Structure formats: C-alpha cells, structure tokens
Amino acid sequence: MPHVIPPHLTPRHVALILFALAMGGFAIGTSEFVVMGLISEIARDLGVTEPQVGHVVSSYALGVVVGAPLLAILGAKQPRRRLLLWFMAFYAVGNLGSAMAPDYPTLMLSRFIAGLPHGAYFGVAALVAAHISPSAQRGTAVGRVMLGLSVALLIGNPLATWLGQVMGWRYAFGVVVLVALATVAMTARVLPAGLGAPRTDAVRELRDFNRAPVWLTLCIGGIGFAGMFSVFSYLAPTLQHVTGTGQGFVPVALLAFGVGSVIGTLLGGWLFDRFGFRAAALVLGGAVVVLLLYPLAAQSPWTILPVVAATACMGALGPILQSHLMDVARDAQTLAAASHHAAFNFANALGPWLGGMAITAGYGWTITGPVGAATAIAGLLVYALAVRERRNAASRVDASTTAK
Numbered sequence: 089m090p091h092v093i094p095p096h097l098t099p100r101h102v103a104l105i106l107f108a109l110a111m112g113g114f115a116i117g118t119s120e121f122v123v124m125g126l127i128s129e130i131a132r133d134l135g136v137t138e139p140q141v142g143h144v145v146s147s148y149a150l151g152v153v154v155g156a157p158l159l160a161i162l163g164a165k166q167p168r169r170r171l172l173l174w175f176m177a178f179y180a181v182g183n184l185g186s187a188m189a190p191d192y193p194t195l196m197l198s199r200f201i202a203g204l205p206h207g208a209y210f211g212v213a214a215l216v217a218a219h220i221s222p223s224a225q226r227g228t229a230v231g232r233v234m235l236g237l238s239v240a241l242l243i244g245n246p247l248a249t250w251l252g253q254v255m256g257w258r259y260a261f262g263v264v265v266l267v268a269l270a271t272v273a274m275t276a277r278v279l280p281a282g283l284g285a286p287r288t289d290a291v292r293e294l295r296d297f298n299r300a301p302v303w304l305t306l307c308i309g310g311i312g313f314a315g316m317f318s319v320f321s322y323l324a325p326t327l328q329h330v331t332g333t334g335q336g337f338v339p340v341a342l343l344a345f346g347v348g349s350v351i352g353t354l355l356g357g358w359l360f361d362r363f364g365f366r367a368a369a370l371v372l373g374g375a376v377v378v379l380l381l382y383p384l385a386a387q388s389p390w391t392i393l394p395v396v397a398a399t400a401c402m403g404a405l406g407p408i409l410q411s412h413l414m415d416v417a418r419d420a421q422t423l424a425a426a427s428h429h430a431a432f433n434f435a436n437a438l439g440p441w442l443g444g445m446a447i448t449a450g451y452g453w454t455i456t457g458p459v460g461a462a463t464a465i466a467g468l469l470v471y472a473l474a475v476r477e478r479r480n481a482a483s484r485v486d487a488s489t490t491a492k
Contacts, residue, residue, distance in 0.1 A: 093222060094308045095148035097220055097457060101278065101404060102220050102221065104274075104278040105216070105217075105220060105275075105279055106153060106220075106232045106233060107218060107274075108271060108274040108277075108279065109172070109233045109236075109260050109275070110232055110233050110234075110236035110239075110271065111236060111267065111271045111274060112176050112179075112209060112213065112234040112235025112236065112268070112271040112275070113210065113213070113233055113234060113235070113237050114237075114239055114244055114267060115176070115179065115236075115240075115264055115267040115268045116179065116206055116209065116210070116236070116237065116240070116242045117147075117237035117238070117239070117240025117241060117245070117263040117455065118240040118244035118245055118248050118263070118264055118267070118324065119183055119186075119202065119261065120148065120178075120203075120206070120240075120433075120436070121240070121245045121255060121320070122245055122248045122249060122252065122261070122264070123144055123148070123199075123248070123262045123446070124145060124320055124321050124322075124324065125178040125245060125248070125249030125252070125323075125324055125338055125342050126249055126252040126253070126257040126260060126324070126341040127141045127142065127321070127322070127325060128323050128325055128328065129252060129253060129256075130133070130195075130257050132255065133256075133396070134191060134192045134195065135192075135318065136192050138322070138325050139322075139444035139447050139448050140192065140293070141237045142224070142321050142322060142432060142440040142441075142444040143196070143440065143441065143444065144192075144196055144199050145199075145317070145321050145436060145440045146437035146438075146440050146441050147196045147197075147199045147200045147203070147437075148199040148200065148202060148203040148433075148436070149203060149433035149434065149435075149436035149437035150200060150203065150433075150434075150437050151199065151200040151201060151202065151203025151204045151206070151433075152203040152204070152206040152207050152429060152430055152433035152436070152439065153202030153416045153430045153431075153433055154203075154204065155203060155205055155206065155208060155430075155474040156203045156206065156211070156314065156427055156429055156430035156433075157206050157207075157208025157423060158204075158208075159175070159204065159205060159208035159426070159462055160205075160207075160208050160211055160212075160426035160427070161293075161423065162426075163208065163212070163292050163316060164290040164422065165292065166291070167274070167282065168212050168215065168216050168219075168247055168279075168311065169216075169280075169281060169372060171208070172203075172209065172212055172213060172216070172275055172279070173272055173275060174206070175208055175209040175212070175273045176268050176271045176275065177207035177208070177268075177269075177272050178204070178205045178262075179209070179268050180203050180265050180268035180269050180272070181201075182199075182201040182202025182203070182204070182205075182482050183198075183202050183264045183265045183268065184201055184261075184262075184265050185197075185201060185202070186198040186202055186260045186261045187197035187258045187259075187261035187265065188258070189456050190192075194312050195371045195397070195424070196277075200273070204473055206429060206433065207426045207427070207428075207429030207430045207433065208426050209248050210234070210425070210426070210429050211423075211425035211426030211428075211429070212422075212426075213233050213419070214233060214234075214425050215425070216279070216355060216424060217233045227341055228242060232301070234351070234353070234406070234407075236351050237257045237349075238346070238350045238353050238403075239336055239350075240281050241342075241346035241350075241400070241450065242343065242346030242347060242349065242350055243346065243347060244381070244482045245342050245345075245346065246339040246341075246346065246475065247342045247387075248260040248263055248264070249338060249339050249342055250339050251263065253335055254479055255339075255396070256351070257259050257329060260393055262461075264469045266325050267457065269274040279368055289456070292419050292420075293376030293419060293420040293421075293423045294420070294423070294424060295419075296417060296419045296420035297416040297417065297420035297423045297424060297427070299416075299418075300477050301416040301474065301477060301478065302413065302416055302417055302420065302424060302427075303413055304470060304473055304474035304477060305413050305416065306409075306413075306427055306428065306430075306431040307431070307470045308372075308405075308409060308467050308474065309406075309409050309428065309431040309432050309435060309436040309471045310431040310432070310435050310438070311404060311435065311463055311466045311467045311470055312368075312372050312375075312405065312435070312464050312466065312467015312468065312470065312471070313402060313405055313431075313432055313435035313439075313463075313467070314435040314438040314439035314460065314463040315375055315379050315399075315402065315435075315439060315460025315462075315464045316355065316375070316399055316400065316402040316403070316435075317435055317436045317437065317438075317440055317460075318402075318439035318440065318442060318443035318456040318457075318460040318463065319382060319396075319399050319439075319440075319443075319456045319457060319460050320345065320399070320441055320448065321439060321443060321444075322337045322440070322444075322453055322456050323338075323341060323345070323396065323455070324340075324341075325453055326386055326409070326453040326454060326456070327341055327389075327392070329439050329453055330386045330387065330452070330453050330454055331387065331389055331392055332391055332427045335356060336359025337389060339394060340393070341396055342390070343347070344393045344394075344396045344397045344400075345397065345398075345399070346400070347394050347397055347399045348396065348397035348398060348399065348400025348403070349400040349401075349403045351397070351401055352400060352401035352403035352404040352406075353401075353403055353404070353406060353407060355401065356371070356403065356404030356405065356406055356407035356408045357407045357446060359371070359404060359408060359409045359410075360407060360412070362410045364406075364412075365412050365474075365475075365478075367404075368405060368408050368409060368471055369405045369410070369468060369471050370468045371401075371402060371408065372405070372464045372465075372471065373464075373468065373487065374398075374401075375399070375402050375445060375460070375461070375464040376461045376465055376468075378395060378398045378399055378468075379399065379457045379458070379460040379461035379464060380406060380457060380458060380461045381395055382395055382399070382454060382456070382458075382460070383452075383454035383455070383457050383458070385454075386454045386457075399460075402464075405490055409428065409431075410412075410425070410428050413425070413428055421446055435463075438463065439456075439459075439463065441461070441465070442459050443455070443456040443459050446459050449468050475492045
C-alpha cells in the first residue's frame with residue numbers, strides 16, 4: 089500500500105504536530121539526564137553516597153527497558169493519539185513522584201515508574217511523524233522528533249542542573265512535570281482525533297521481532313553504548329574531585345556534552361548513509377580510543393571538555409542502529425522502535441552500575457573511562473557476531489536459490 093499523507097494537514101499543521109512530539113522528547117531527555125548533573129546535591133539531601141545516586145539513573149533506565157516493549161505490545165491496537173496523551177501524562181506523574189520523594193527508596197521507585205513510558209512514547213511518536221510526512225521526508229520528520237532529546241542535552245539539562253543547584257534538585261523535576269503537561273495540552277490541541285500511524289498486529293510483530301538480526305542489533309546498543317553513560321553518570325563528581333572545578337563548571341561540561349550529542353546525532357545519519365551498518369563499528373572503535381583517554385583528560389578543565397564532547401558523539405549509534413533496525417525488523421517496526429530505546433536505556437543502567445562498582449572498589453572517579461572502553465569493545469564483539477549472522481543468512485538464501 090503506498091504511503092498517503094492525510095489530505096487535510098497543511099505544512100504548518102504538520103510542523104506543529106512535530107513540534108509537540110519533539111516537546112515530549114525534550115521533557116524526557118531533560119528528566120533522563122538531570123540526575124547525572126545533580127548527583128552530589130541529591131546524595132547530600134538524602135544522606136546517601138554518590139555511587140548510590142548513580143543507581144537512581146539505573147532504576148530509571150530499567151523502567152524504560154521493562155516499559156518500552158510491554159507498553160508497545162499492550163497498546164498495539166489503541167489509537168496513536170490516545171497512547172501519546174496517556175504516555176506523556178503518565179510521565180508527568182512519575183516525575184512528580186520524583187520531585188516529592190521523601191527518601192532514597194521512594195526516589196528509586198519513582199524513577200523506575202517515570203521510565204516506563206519513555207521508549208513507548210518515542211516509538212509511537214516516530215510512527216505518527218512518519219505517517220503525516222511524505223515518503224521522502226519521513227526520516228527527516230522522525231529526526232525532528234528525536235531532536236528533542238538532543239536539545240534537552242544541549243539546553244534543558246544544563247538549565248535544569250543550574251536550577252537544581254540554586255533552588256534544590258526537586259525543582260528540576262518540577263520543571264519536567266510542567267513541560268510534560270504542556271506536551272499533553274499541545275498534542276491534544278494539534279493532533280486530530282483518529283490520526284496516527286496504521287496499527288499493526290501484535291502477534292505478527294512478536295514473530296518478526298524474535299529473530300537474531302533484531303536481537304543482535306539491540307545488543308550492540310545495549311552493551312556498546314554503556315560506555316557513554318558510565319562516564320556521564322559520574323561526570324559531576326569527577327569534575328569536583330579530580331579536575332578540581334567548582335559546581336558552576338558542571339553546567340558548562342553538560343553544555344559540551346550536549347554539543348557533542350547534537351553532532352553525534354547528525355554524524356550518525358551521515359555515517360549510515362555512507363557506510364551502512366559498518367558505521368556502528370567505526371563509532372565504537374573511536375569510542376574505545378576516547379574513553380581510554382578520559383582519565384588523562386580529566387586532570388584539566390581545558391582537556392576534559394573536548395573529551396566529554398567526543399564521548400557524547402557516541403550518540404551517533406542511535407540513528408545508525410535505528411536505521412539498521414528498520415532494515416531488519418520486517419513487520420516488527422513498532423516493537424523494534426520502542427525496544428531500540430529500551431536497549432539504549434539498558435546501557436544507561438549498565439554503564440552507571442559498572443562504573444559505580446569500580447569507583448566503590450577504590451579505583452577512583454576516572455575509572456569510568458576504561459570501564460566504558462571495555463563495554464565498547466564488547467559492543468564490537470556483538471557487532472562481529474551480527475555481521476557473521478548476516479553472512480550466514482545470505483549464504484543460506486543463496487544455497488536455497490541454487491537448490492531450486
């Protein structure tokens with residue numbers, strides 16, 4: 089069936105819908121990463137250690153891992169507009185609970201709940217964006233929705249970190265609640281009822297999803313991408329305890345990370361267009377080098393900023409692996425799109441957990457760089473398995489064709 093754009097949508101209307109969906113991405117991106125910039129403030133307020141606050145990041149990420157495929161399957165036959173409104177309203181509630189958490193266990197639970205709708209929201213938003221755009225511009229439309237995450241890293245997270253330092257970390261989550269509610273209101277206003285991507289059969293999605301090419305692609309992101317989060321999760325205390333900067337330097341470093349994230353997002357699409365799936369190996373190989381340099385770079389504010397930006401360029405894996413998933417997921421596009429974010433948030437859980445264990449073992453704050461390099465190498469090994477599986481599949485097809 090050819091792709092048909094809803095005839096009653098003007099270019100201005102499409103732009104407003106994409107902006108509303110990107111606003112949701114901005115809320116999610118700000119909430120997801122704000123703990124990393126306020127790790128010291130939260131630790132002092134709740135009377136726990138900084139590595140323990142790193143586990144709060146992991147709790148959110150595990151919520152995404154659980155919620156993305158689960159909600160994608162449960163909502164397979166629901167109208168896309170309704171799902172977007174419910175997911176973002178749910179997100180507001182989870183962040184309200186985070187802002188009001190009286191103790192560490194409650195904060196852990198609230199962050200897990202807040203993470204549940206993360207991947208499912210992006211999966212549905214990507215399908216709606218593609219549905220309302222011309223075939224030749226669907227990739228650009230999906231990219232505009234995902235740009236909300238990069239803008240959150242570039243602007244939202246540094247501002248929320250500054251606000252949390254000045255007024256208290258709970259206010260940072262309060263701002264996320266307001267942005268999430270504004271997203272609900274704008275989406276309800278600009279996204280017409282009955283409009284959304286065509287719904288698919290959950291059984292068919294599960295069948296096409298449960299294949300080696302899909303799982304190996306998700307594992308590359310879930311393992312290889314952990315290195316970035318290992319460094320980013322403990323960046324604030326590293327700056328204070330190793331680099332020797334004050335709290336005012338943390339938003340500057342987060343801004344550098346945001347710049348690197350935007351560059352990585354743009355670079356990833358270009359690399360995939362030029363090198364295809366091999367681009368994943370290029371990014372992971374470069375990440376190994378950068379992460380091994382991190383302990384040395386952390387000794388000076390002049391060297392840590394470019395290395396932080398280069399570490400954030402690992403975000404190039406996002407569009408690379410998402411594009412590859414579109415090639416191998418067959419009819420499991422919805423579930424694969426949601427699970428793509430689940431895999432990256434598994435990395436968001438794995439990286440802080442491994443880095444926190446190494447720090448607690450007495451290896452120092454900069455050990456997160458070598459830990460991250462090890463996960464990037466593991467991602468390269470999974471990539472090699474994926475390439476081998478693809479070659480074997482091609483050989484089986486050739487043998488079957490020859491036999492006929």
